[in-house]
Amino acid sequence: MSGLIGALPLSIPTLARVLDRSPDCVKFLDLEGRLVWMNSNGLCAMEIDDFDTVAGKEWSELWPAAGAGQVSAALSQSVEDGISTFSGFCPTAKGTKRWWDVAVHPAADENGQTVGYLSISRDVxxxxxxxxxxxxxxxxxxxxxxxxxxxxxxxxxxxxxxxxxxxxxxxxxxxxxxxxxxxxxVFVSGKSQSGLATLVSILIEPFRGQIGVHLDLEVDPDIVIDARVSDAIALVVGEFVVNSAKHGAIGKGGHIAVSGKSADGALTILWRETAVEAVSATAREGGQGLNIITQMLRANNAGLDLRWDTFGPVATITFQAGFAQDTADAARQN
Structure with a gap:
């Protein structure tokens, strides 16, 4: 037991009273995943009038059949990793639709033996x-x-x-x-993943063959991205394309190189533009493009490093999640 908490006169009933005040749905489960205790706010959130009606039931039984396996897996994973988290849909006892962010912790005795589980569900x-x-x-x-x-x-x-x-x-x-x-x-059909190379090619291809414009694409064909990352990339690359058509290489002639690769747990996309004319300005009064790009990337925990060379922008976009390598099925579908 760390710190000075061992000096506090805490008993199980005292701890239960403290947890009872939590705004989240807090539950104790036994080793079989059966409900032993639930706090008052949890009962209210789940619209359970009397805990005795669910006492001793397996926690997974409260979930729809589609989510029961995820719930059971979370218990074993929490023992292996110290915590397990997931998000899912679970209606209340009275059928009200609810979505939850869930964290499961193993509960151990003084000898370190797992004796049950603590589950904390937040209504999202x-x-x-x-x-x-x-x-x-x-x-x-x-x-x-x-x-x-x-x-x-x-x-x-x-x-x-x-x-x-x-x-x-x-x-x-x-x-x-x-x-x-x-x-x-790209995602109107409901697909959850798409090939990065396919998306970038679709965004750039309309300008291939345009007189005076040279395009180079070097994107790893094995990288797949989820819908949110695709939306962000489409927005960012689309904005660069529009700016280039107005002021840069696409409109005046020049060279654009776009690359995409994953390494060290990050997805990096590089846009390098060299127009035939020097850049006269890098921003305009009232321009919203960069602000929208920044907000979209921030929402995806992504970063943007943008600098301006004499003849155009050099932008590096970095994602820490929302992509995968070698998921061939998703890539082939595109």
Missing amino acids: TERENRIAAMEAVVAEMRHRLRNGYTLVCGLIRGLSRGNAELSAFSDEVQRRITAIADAQS
Whole structure:
């Protein structure tokens, strides 16, 4: 026992009274994972009127069948690692939908022998509802944006119909617009992962072959990323593409090199741009692009190192999570 806590006159009932005041759902489980005790706020959060109705039941029985295995695994993992955490959906006893962040700790006696488990569940339903609402808005924005791309392509086709010279130009413009639309809808089908190389290629390809522009892509094809990281990368790279089209190599000619690799537990994406003209300004009054990029990366615990050389920006984006190596199935699907 560390510190001076051994000097405190703590008994099991005293400890139970302290934990009873916790705003979280606190439970003690025996070695079989059966409920021994639950604090008052936990009973309230789970809408259990009388603890006797669940006393002695396996904790996993309170969860939907889809989450029961995760609950059982958390008990054994807590013994191995000292703690186990997971997030999941579990409705209350009266059917109210709730989402929880859960931590499980092994409870040991004075000899270090595990005698049960302490489970602490925090109600994160409000957070999950906000995320769900945000995802619905994003999905709607993507849908409307793609419809906008389709409308523009239709207008271009109509204006060029019957004119051979304009038709060739129209086809090229439509190809680029369609490629940009594809980048915006990588995850519309509900896929949880995508190949990094595929995403970067989709974002850059509309500008390959443009006169005076040289593009180099060197992205590890075995890296897969989850949807949130993909959204962040699409936003960041998309912003660099737009700025380059307005002021840099894509608009005025030059060279752009984009690389992506994972090493030492981090995913690093490098954007290096060299335009034919020197950079005249690195920021503009009222510009929101960099602020949005910074916020998006911060939300993903990612970092951005941006510096400006004479002929363009050099940006390094670093992610610590949300990617994997050698998950071939997800990469092949893209």
